[in-house]
Amino acid sequence: MIFGPTRLDQALGAVLAHTRRLPGRVLKKGTVLDATAIAALCEAGEEAVIAARLEEGDVAEDAAAHRLGEALLGPHLTRTRAATGRVNLLAGAAGLLVVDRARVDRLNALDEGLTLATLPGHVPVSPREMLATAKIIPFAVPGAVLEAAEALAREAPLLALHPFRPLTVGLVLTELPGLKESVMEGAVEATAERVAGLSGRLLPPERCAHEAGAIAAALRRLGERGAEMLLVAGASAVVDRRDVGPAGIVLAGGEILHFGMPVDPGNLLCLGRIGEVPAMVLPGCARSPKLNGFDWVLQRLFAGLPVGRAEIAGMGVGGLLKEIELRPLPREAASRGGAPANGAAPGPAPAAARRARPVAGLVLAAGLSRRMAPRNKLLVPDRQGQPMLRRVVEALLASRAGPVIVVTGHERERVEAALAGCAVRLVAAPDYAAGLSASLRAGLAAVPEAAEGVLVCLGDMPLVTTAMLDRLIEAFDPEEGRAIVLPTHAGQQGNPVLWARRFLPEMQRLTGDAGARRLLIAHAEQVAEVELEDAVLRDFDTPEALRAAPDFAPADPAGQVP
Structure with a gap:
């Protein structure tokens, strides 16, 4: 590849290295220069550009x-x-x-x-x-x-x-005199949460005395009830492979594969099996929902991966999970599987909590609906009786955006009633009659600090699906120059648009009814276009448009909008 200053008479087919603003046009970085683009550069008085030219191969x-x-x-x-x-x-x-x-x-x-x-x-x-x-x-x-x-x-x-496989898990709880019931309940609750998080099912636990024979009998009963994994939570911590818990596994016809692990907390885990069914005596830390070595073993077993002496021995690098004053670990943000066993630093939070780019959803639903008067377009029902606005909001709620904020104004009570039961934050725009920018300012003021971006949606675009919204969110990456994500269809710009947080102050200074479109030109080098279906172009703000809308077209022969 040849890179550097390129004369315009040699630039046909070259790739523009830096965004150029020309009168009436912006040529973005990465544009492949065609005859029209080169003519525009010439008209602007340019003689050369910094560009890349591909070579053979x-x-x-x-x-x-x-x-x-x-x-x-x-x-x-x-x-x-x-x-x-x-x-x-x-x-x-x-x-x-x-x-x-x-x-x-x-x-x-x-x-x-x-x-x-x-x-x-x-x-x-x-x-x-x-x-x-x-x-x-x-x-x-x-x-x-x-x-x-x-x-x-x-x-x-x-x-x-x-x-992860939907395994059925059996749990044995051993009891000793004086053991608090809250300890037993905590062990069941933590285990059930772990198992459910990996798509499994926990059988009703078996309680028995803290004796090898009683444990063995309880394990056999769980096996007869279909347990595909067996766990023993002892009233007293296991301290040796010949202790009560491991002995119960052996008495039930099993064997002990490994005792101990180089993960802290979690050192005192004992791994065995009864036939082909994994059987473990849990360390005391497993009663807590906090990350520990048991999580790593449990995840591998649910994923169908082998776990034996060699695998456990390989968990030491990265296995220091314990919180101490000098080395705090953010437990609230870490998943139970967050710290990897391959030598990396403690890893990410669970998928729901580790959204790399948190994006808020904002729905503008405060307008006067003048072109549909006397009806409020946002409340027009589809053929199933669902108001247009509710369809927009539910698509956004099902997406990766969150939280979802809805700005209301005109007919506020009716609009909010149409969203009854939706997990949204309602924000009133007192000056909604001043235009779209007034609603936008009210909504942006409610965007939480944690949000790195905001997806601004219009309440009259019910054909935009959750999958389309997620495509826009996936494309959002301010560090890579994709700080504004714009949907397009066949060369036309559409909605909704995703904006990085740094643009919010400019957006809040807008006035009138024009929205934030002019900012797209001012920050063209930060715009990433995502080609989507024509739903991103279709708003329904007139009776004529509504009659052509799928699911909203009237069923009566007169063609009257309901």
Whole structure:
């Protein structure tokens, strides 16, 4: 690839390296210069631009990212479309992610222009969660480099997602005189929460004396009830592989595979099996919902991965999970599987809590609905009787955006009644009659500090689906220059638009009824366009538009809008 100053008479087909603002037009970074763009540059008095020109054998960034994404795919993995030289790998199911770190390092060592970043290994993930991102750094890479990366990715999976299995789990609780009932209840509650979080089911627990024979009998009863995993929570901590809990496993016909683990808390875990059914004596820390070594073992077993002496011995690097004054661990943000067992730092929170880019949803529903008067367009029902606004809000609630804020004004009581039962924050715009910007200011003032962006939706666009909203959120990455995400269809700009937090002050200074569209021109280099269906262009603010709307078209022959 040739990079540097390029005369316009040699720039046809070159890739523009930096955004150029011209009279009446903006040429964004990454634009492939065609005859029209070059003519516009000439008219503006330009003689040369900084650009990249591909040489024979080079593969353009998006084509290269697409090919690498295809090579990285495997069972239960999906990918996004390639854009700006990037493709993301997503989880197709809830499960445990396993990363071949050595081979990822080999891929990243091939060439500085090609990179792959992943989550740590052995972390639980949820469907649609981003697992990795492949990025082509320059505007193109040599074909030979890309072919080497594809071959490496196809030798064996660099990323493997092992879905969690819906296992039935049995729990034995042993009792000693003087043991508080709250301790027993805490053990059951913590275990049930862990099992349910991995798609499993906890059988009603068996209680018995803290004796090997009683434990063995209880284990047999749970086995007869279909337990596919057996757990023993002892009234007293296990201190040896020949202690009461392990002895009960052996008496029930099982064996002890390993006692102890290099993870703290969790040192005193005892791993065994009865036939092919895993059986464990839990460390005392398992009574707490906080992250401990038992979580790591439980996740692997639910994912169908082998766990034995070698696997447990390999958990030491990264296994210091204990909170101390000098080394606090943010438990509230960490998942039970958050700290990886592969030597990385404690890992991410669970999928619901570790949304990399928290985005609030904002629905503007305060307008006067003049063009639909005397009806309020937002309250017009579809054929199932659901108001238009409620359809918009429910699509947003089902997306990755949160919290969802709805701005009301005109016919406030009726509009809020239409959203009864929806988990939204209602914000009144007292000066809603002053125009769209008044509603926008009221809503933006309610966006929480934790939100890195806000997805501004219109209440009269009921055809925009949850999947479309999530596509916009997935594209949002201010650090990569995608601080404004704009949906388009066939070259036309649509709604909703996602804005990074840093634009909120400018948006709050807007006046009148124009909204924030002019800011798109002022910050064109930060705009990422996402091509979507025509729903992003279709608002229904007149009787004529409504008659052409799917699900809203009137059923009566006269064609009257309800």
